[in-house]
Amino acid sequence: MQIYKFGGASIKDTAGIKNVANIIQSYGTQNLLVVVSAIGKTTDKLQELTWAHVHGDDKKYHLLEEVKAFHYGIINELFTDHKNPIYNDIANTFVEVEWLLEEEAEDSSDYLYDQIVSIGELVSSKILAAYLNQIGCFTIWQDARNYIKTDNNYREANVEWDKTTQEIQKHLSAYLAQGIVLTQGFIGATSENFTSTLGREGSDYSAAIFCSALDAESMTIWKDVPGVLNADPKWFDETEKIPQLSYHDAIELTYYGATVIHPKTIKPIQNKSIPLYVRSFLNPLEKGTEISSSATTLPVPSFIFKVDQVLLSIFPKDFSFIIEENLSHIFAIFHKNKVKVNTMLNSAISFSVSIDDDEVKIEQLISDLSEDYKVKYNKNLELVTIRYYNQQTIDRVTVDKKVLLEVKSRNTCQMVMKDRIA
Ligand code: ASP
Ligand code: MG
Numbered sequence: 223m224q225i226y227k228f229g230g231a232s233i234k235d236t237a238g239i240k241n242v243a244n245i246i247q248s249y250g251t252q253n254l255l256v257v258v259s260a261i262g263k264t265t266d267k268l269q270e271l272t273w274a275h276v277h278g279d280d281k282k283y284h285l286l287e288e289v290k291a292f293h294y295g296i297i298n299e300l301f302t303d304h305k306n307p308i309y310n311d312i313a314n315t316f317v318e319v320e321w322l323l324e325e326e327a328e329d330s331s332d333y334l335y336d337q338i339v340s341i342g343e344l345v346s347s348k349i350l351a352a353y354l355n356q357i358g359c360f361t362i363w364q365d366a367r368n369y370i371k372t373d374n375n376y377r378e379a380n381v382e383w384d385k386t387t388q389e390i391q392k393h394l395s396a397y398l399a400q401g402i403v404l405t406q407g408f409i410g411a412t413s414e415n416f417t418s419t420l421g422r423e424g425s426d427y428s429a430a431i432f433c434s435a436l437d438a439e440s441m442t443i444w445k446d447v448p449g450v451l452n453a454d455p456k457w458f459d460e461t462e463k464i465p466q467l468s469y470h471d472a473i474e475l476t477y478y479g480a481t482v483i484h485p486k487t488i489k490p491i492q493n494k495s496i497p498l499y500v501r502s503f504l505n506p507l508e509k510g511t512e513i514s515s516s517a518t519t520l521p522v523p524s525f526i527f528k529v530d531q532v533l534l535s536i537f538p539k540d541f542s543f544i545i546e547e548n549l550s551h552i553f554a555i556f557h558k559n560k561v562k563v564n565t566m567l568n569s570a571i572s573f574s575v576s577i578d579d580d581e582v583k584i585e586q587l588i589s590d591l592s593e594d595y596k597v598k599y600n601k602n603l604e605l606v607t608i609r610y611y612n613q614q615t616i617d618r619v620t621v622d623k624k625v626l627l628e629v630k631s632r633n634t635c636q637m638v639m640k641d642r643i644a
Contacts, residue, residue, distance in 0.1 A: 223252070223253035223254065223255065223398055223436060223438055223439065224249075224252075224253075224254055224255070224438055224439055224440050224441070224442065225254075225255045225256075225257065225429050225432055225433045225436075225438050225440070225441040225442070226245075226246065226249070226254060226255070226256045226257070226441075226442050226444060227256075227257045227258075227407060227425060227426060227428075227429035227441065227442070227443045227444065228242050228256065228257070228258045228259070228444050228503065229259045229425060229426075229443075229444075229445065230259045230260055230261060230262050230263065230264065230265070230346075231262070231445075231446050232444055232445075232446070232503045233258065233259075233261050233262070233346060233350065234261060234262035234263075235262070235296065236296050236299040236300055238503075239261075239296065239300060239349065239350060239353060240300075240353075241503060242350065242444070242503060243350065243353055243354050243357060243359065244506075245444065245503060245506050246354060246359065246361075246402065247354070247357065247359045248506075249402075253398040253399065253401065253402075253403075254398075254401075254402045254403070255394075255398060255402075255403050255404075255405065255432055255436070255438070256350075256361075256402065256403070256404040256405070257366075257404075257405055257406070257407045257425060257428055257429040257432065258343065258346050258347050258350055258404065258405075258406060258407060258425070259342075259343060259346065259406075259407050259408060259425040260342025260343050260345075260346050260408075261292075261293070261296070261342070261345075261346045261349075262292075264289060264292070264293075264342040264345075264346070265339055265342050265408075265422070267285060267288065267289050267292075268289065268338055268339045268341060268342050269335070269339055270285055271285040271286055271289070271338060272331070272334055272335045272338045272339060273331075275322075275323055275327050275334065275338070276327045276331045276334060278327065282323055283323070286316070286319060286320070286323065289316075290316055293312060293345055293349070294312075296349065297309065297312065297349060300349065300353050300356075301352070301353070301356065306352065306356070307352070308348060308349065308352040311348050311352075312345055312348060312349070315341060315344050315345055315348070316341070316345075318341070319338055319341055322334070322337055322338060330376070332376035332377045333374075333376045333416070335376065335377055335419075336376045336377060336379075336409075336416070336417050336418050336419045337416070337417055339419060340406075340408070340409040340417045340419060343366075343406035343407060343408050343409050343425075344365075344406060344409075346406075347363060347404055347405060347406045348363060350404060351363035351404045354402070354404070359402065360400075360401050360402065361401070361402045361403070361404050362397050362400060362401065362402065362403045362404070363403075363404055363405070364394065364397060364403055364404070364405045365405070365406075366405045366406040366407070366409050366410065366428065367409060367410060367411035367415075367417060368389065368393070368411070369386060369389045369390050369393070369394055369405070369410075369432070370386055370409070370410030370411070370420075370428060370431060371385040371386045371389065371410060371411065371412075371413070372410040372411065372412055372418045372420070373412065373418075374412045374414075374416070374418065375418075376418055376419070377419055377421065378419075378420070378421045379410055379412070379418035379419060379420055379421075381410065381420070381431060386410075386431060386435060387434075387435040390431075390432060390435035390436060391435055391436070394432075394435075394436070395436065398436070405432075406425075406428070407424065407425020407426070407427075407428040407429060408420055408424045408425045408428060409428075410428075420486075421484075421486075423481070423484050424484060424486070425484075426443055426483050426484035426486075426487040427484050427486040427487050429441055429443070429487070430486070430487045430488075430489075430490040430491050430498075431490060433490065433491055433494070433496055434490035434491060434493065434494050434496070437494060437496075438496055439496070440496060440497045440498070440499060441491060441496060441497075441498050441499070442498075442499040442500075442501055443483060443487075443498065443499070443500050443501075444501055444502070444503040444506075445482065445500055445501070445502060445503065445510075446502065446503065446504060447482065447500075447502060448463050448501075448502045448505065448508060448510060449463045449464065449465070449500045449501065449502070449509075449510035449511030450463070450464045450467055450472070450475070450480070450482050450483075450500050450510075450511040450513070451463055451464065451482070452464060452522050452523060452524040452525065453524065453525040453526075453527075454480070454481065454482075454526075454527065457525070457527050458525065462522060463510075463511065464511055464522050464524070465509070465511060465512070466511070466512050466513075466514070467511055467512070467513045468513070468514075468515065469488055469491075469492040469513060469514070469515060471521070471524075471609065472488050472498070472513045473485070473488040473489070473492070474609060474633075474634065475524055475526065475609060476488065478526045478564075478607040478609070478634075478636075479526045479527075479528045479564070479605075479607065480524070480526050482500060483498075483500065488513070492515070495514075495515055497512055497513065497514040498512075498513040498514070499511065499512055499513070500513070521609075521610040521633075522610065523608060523609065523610045523611060523612065523615045524608070524609045524610065525606065525607070525608055525615070525619065526606070526607040526608075526609075527604060527605070527606055528564060528578070528604070528605040528606075528607075529604050529605075530578060530579040530602070531564065531576045531577065531578065531579065531602075531603040531604060531605045531638060532576070532577050532578075532579050532584060532599055532600065532601050532603065533574060533575070533576050533599065533600045533603055533626055533627060533638050534574065534575050534576075534577065534587075534588075534591075534597060534598075534599045535572050535573070535574045535597070535598045535599070536552060536572065536573045536574070536575075536591060536595045536596075536597055537571055537572045537573075537595060537596040537597075537598075538571065538594070538595055538596075539594060539595060539596055541571060542571070543570055543571060544568045544569070544570065544571060544572065544573045548573075548594075548595075549568070549573065551594070552573060552591070552595070555587065555590045555591055556575075556587065558590070559583055559586055559587040559590065560583065561577050561580075561583055561584070561587050562577065562578070563575045563576070563577060564576045564577060564578065564605055564636075565605060565607075565627070565629050565636040565638065566629070567627055567629050574627055576603070576605050576627065576636075576638045579601060579602075584599075600626065600640070602640065603626065603638050603639065603640050604623075604638070604639055604640070605636065605637070605638050606619050606636070606637050606639065607634060607635070607636045608634070608635045608636075609633060609634050610633055611630075611633075611634070611635040616635060616637075619637070620637065620639065622641060622642050623639040623640065623641060623642055624639060624640055624641075624642045625637050625638070625639045626638050626639060626640065
């Protein structure tokens with residue numbers, strides 16, 4: 223059996239949903255598990271709604287109406303028969319959010335976030351499943367919360383692998399034997415049956431979890447790009463498709479910030495040696511990228527850009543060396559503040575890191591560090607990672623830039639830089 227994952231961009235409107243349905247239908251009648259995200263930018267909207275609710279802002283009602291109107295607009299175009307059960311089903315799903323919004327936001331905001339934001343995937347999957355059935359493509363809808371079991375670290379829940387694998391193997395396999403099964407990415411449930419989410423853009427990871435538990439033949443992520451490219455088209459006019467990629471390169475690229483695949487996706491499928499294909503939903507006949515252990519093609523230099531970086535330089539106040547002892551202390555402070563280090567470099571008496579700019583987190587981090595260290599920082603920087611770099615690729619990205627920090631390993635070069643002011 224195989225797994226297809228469709229993200230929000232692929233089903234962003236009626237035409238998108240029809241196109242995705244076409245791709246699924248042309249797969250045939252063999253067992254297929256389809257994992258979908260919320261429609262378009264729904265998650266962003268629901269996130270805004272959650273914060274409005276948490277802050278007691280009545281804007282929340284308006285935002286919910288917007289989300290509802292957007293979905294009903296699509297449903298009205300897809301279903302000609304207004305008696306189709308999808309109308310009731312969707313209405314009932316939205317009612318659950320309405321109930322939540324009527325209560326005071328007393329629970330933790332992360333918990334509320336997951337209860338509200340998860341609705342995006344529930345409605346998108348219900349709409350797509352109902353549409354597939356309407357066009358004669360028999361599809362069984364399943365609630366991912368019955369399978370993906372997590373702890374209660376809301377918004378970034380950790381998967382409980384044993385329980386999850388057990389549920390999937392015990393119950394989902396039977397449905398798959400009947401044909402196409404469609405479920406949600408991104409969401410799971412705690413042992414108390416509260417909804418949890420796996421972190422933004424986590425649907426790829428969900429698909430990989432199902433893939434691993436089911437020992438799938440392959441997994442395909444359908445994207446709006448022809449495959450894994452050597453740079454995000456957002457930054458480069460000319461990009462190159464990488465036809466084959468090793469798991470190792472895929473994990474490195476996604477770790478450094480290539481957004482084409484969620485970074486947590488590769489490990490579960492690498493562990494089971496399942497090939498991962500990245501293909502275009504705009505050109506479904508085109509071969510995309512194959513990520514597997516057998517990838518043999520020559521490495522292509524790849525570029526990953528991260529903007530809004532902050533370079534922090536940390537100096538022991540007493541001029542002592544940066545050694546294992548204070549490094550472990552510094553990292554403990556980063557860990558406590560949930561700040562991820564994108565790149566780092568140390569010298570005798572200083573330690574520098576590049577991190578994403580998150581004002582709230584950084585303020586607390588600097589305040590904690592300042593108890594023992596002198597901290598200097600520089601904002602509005604850019605971090606470029608080049609995998610399989612050479613001088614030519616470095617020259618290409620450093621035109622009119624001043625490099626503040628450079629870290630090179632055998633295959634990867636990272637530079638933190640800012641615009642050179644003429
Ligand atoms: N809908 C969720 C998000 O936008 C999950 C996903 O798209 O993978 O973050
Ligand atoms: Mg998405």
